[in-house]
Amino acid sequence: MKIIKVLGSGCAKCTKTAEAIERIAEELNIAVNIIKEKDPQVMMKFGVMSTPAVVVDEKLVHSGSIPHRGDIERWLVSD
Amino acid sequence: MLHLFTLFADWLVLEQLGFDRSERLGSALHFFVEDTTKIFALLIVMIYLIALARASLRIERVRDYLAGKNRLLGYGLGSMFGAITPFCSCSSIPLFLGFTSAGIPIGTTMAFLLTSPLINEVAIVLLGSLLGWKFTIAYILIGMTVGIVGGFFLDSINAGRLLQPFARKAFENAAKTSTSETDSDNALTLAVRHQFAVDELKDIFSRVWKWVFIGVGLGAALHGFVPDGWIEQNLAAGQWWNVPAAVLVGIPLYSNATGVIPVMESLILHGLPVGTTLAFCMSTVAASFPEFILLKQVMQWRLLALLFTMLLVSFTLVGWFFNIVAVWIV
Numbered sequence: 001m002k003i004i005k006v007l008g009s010g011c012a013k014c015t016k017t018a019e020a021i022e023r024i025a026e027e028l029n030i031a032v033n034i035i036k037e038k039d040p041q042v043m044m045k046f047g048v049m050s051t052p053a054v055v056v057d058e059k060l061v062h063s064g065s066i067p068h069r070g071d072i073e074r075w076l077v078s079d
Numbered sequence: 080m081l082h083l084f085t086l087f088a089d090w091l092v093l094e095q096l097g098f099d100r101s102e103r104l105g106s107a108l109h110f111f112v113e114d115t116t117k118i119f120a121l122l123i124v125m126i127y128l129i130a131l132a133r134a135s136l137r138i139e140r141v142r143d144y145l146a147g148k149n150r151l152l153g154y155g156l157g158s159m160f161g162a163i164t165p166f167c168s169c170s171s172i173p174l175f176l177g178f179t180s181a182g183i184p185i186g187t188t189m190a191f192l193l194t195s196p197l198i199n200e201v202a203i204v205l206l207g208s209l210l211g212w213k214f215t216i217a218y219i220l221i222g223m224t225v226g227i228v229g230g231f232f233l234d235s236i237n238a239g240r241l242l243q244p245f246a247r248k249a250f251e252n253a254a255k256t257s258t259s260e261t262d263s264d265n266a267l268t269l270a271v272r273h274q275f276a277v278d279e280l281k282d283i284f285s286r287v288w289k290w291v292f293i294g295v296g297l298g299a300a301l302h303g304f305v306p307d308g309w310i311e312q313n314l315a316a317g318q319w320w321n322v323p324a325a326v327l328v329g330i331p332l333y334s335n336a337t338g339v340i341p342v343m344e345s346l347i348l349h350g351l352p353v354g355t356t357l358a359f360c361m362s363t364v365a366a367s368f369p370e371f372i373l374l375k376q377v378m379q380w381r382l383l384a385l386l387f388t389m390l391l392v393s394f395t396l397v398g399w400f401f402n403i404v405a406v407w408i409v
Binding site: 008011040041048051 | 170377
């Protein structure tokens with residue numbers, strides 16, 4: 001199962017990002033574990049400077065905006 | 080061209096709805112319709128064009144550029160990038176840590192963070208259309224000066240020692256772990272730029288539209304319902320304590336530049352001195368408790384208190400200064 005972390009200080013966009021990933025994963029029938037990560041030290045570890053950011057299986061794939069649908073699908077199906 | 084919006088408000092409010100401009104409600108409504116339509120039209124055009132131009136300006140690039148710059152130069156550049164880089168205040172903390180862990184001095188980082196809420200394209204559009212270009216330039220210069228002087232001051236008192244321990248450690252370790260995973264997206268196609276600009280437009284617009292209504296609504300209410308001359312008689316420039324009072328009043332009012340600029344216009348039209356208005360506006364925008372609570376994650380209380388005091392003092396000085404030189408800029 002993929003572990004997807006949404007990094008952000010709890011702003012509206014971070015919540016939306018997590019929801020979008022959850023919804024699309026459900027549509028594609030892919031099991032994911034989504035974690036909302038608010039700890040600034042974790043963001044620093046991944047070198048994230050603008051939120052929301054997305055980390056898939058400990059790898060930073062996106063930062064700074066609510067991701068597009070196409071991107072989310074790509075993260076979910078890739079291995 | 081901006082005359083168009085006056086004509087539209089004339090048509091809608093006076094002809095179609097039958098209000099009389101000499102009455103309070105009619106005058107306030109006219110003001111509201113004219114300003115909101117004008118602001119929305121300008122915002123859509125400007126946000127799109129600016130986003131198109133700066134699609135390749137990523138915060139990671141700014142960091143890499145600022146890292147290793149000469150300190151004095153760094154304050155100016157930090158403040159400038161704070162003004163032009165798209166950046167949401169909810170990213171303050173990761174940005175602060177990102178800069179700090181790249182070895183950028185806290186003064187440069189704070190120059191960026193102080194200038195950022197004060198100057199952005201939305202603020203500039205609003206100022207330019209409501210208060211004229213001279214005022215806009217003066218505003219940009221002061222916003223940057225506050226950032227630069229603030230940054231310089233923080234470094235000169237060695238504010239780095241008052242960071243939270245993990246943040247200080249990140250700064251000290253910076254030399255060993257120089258980050259450079261900058262993506263090389265230097266040649267963006269027009270299609271990519273367009274997509275970015277559309278996203279930005281949607282994003283910014285969805286954040287600011289309600290502030291435009293609130294700001295212009297308040298402005299219109301002031302415009303129609305505060306008796307002419309009241310502000311002039313009660314809050315004229317002569318009394319030195321008006322400026323610090325305006326700064327204090329602005330603190331608990333938490334708004335962004337978009338909400339406050341239409342109010343500024345109204346206040347100035349009603350005779351509130353420019354400096355007092357500016358001091359009030361900057362205090363509302365840049366000195367807010369929610370923001371400071373966020374910064375607590377990376378700073379100790381003493382540093383927060385220092386920062387807060389520094390902002391209040393500098394806005395007061397700005398206010399006094401502009402009350403003196405007001406004759407040349409409005």
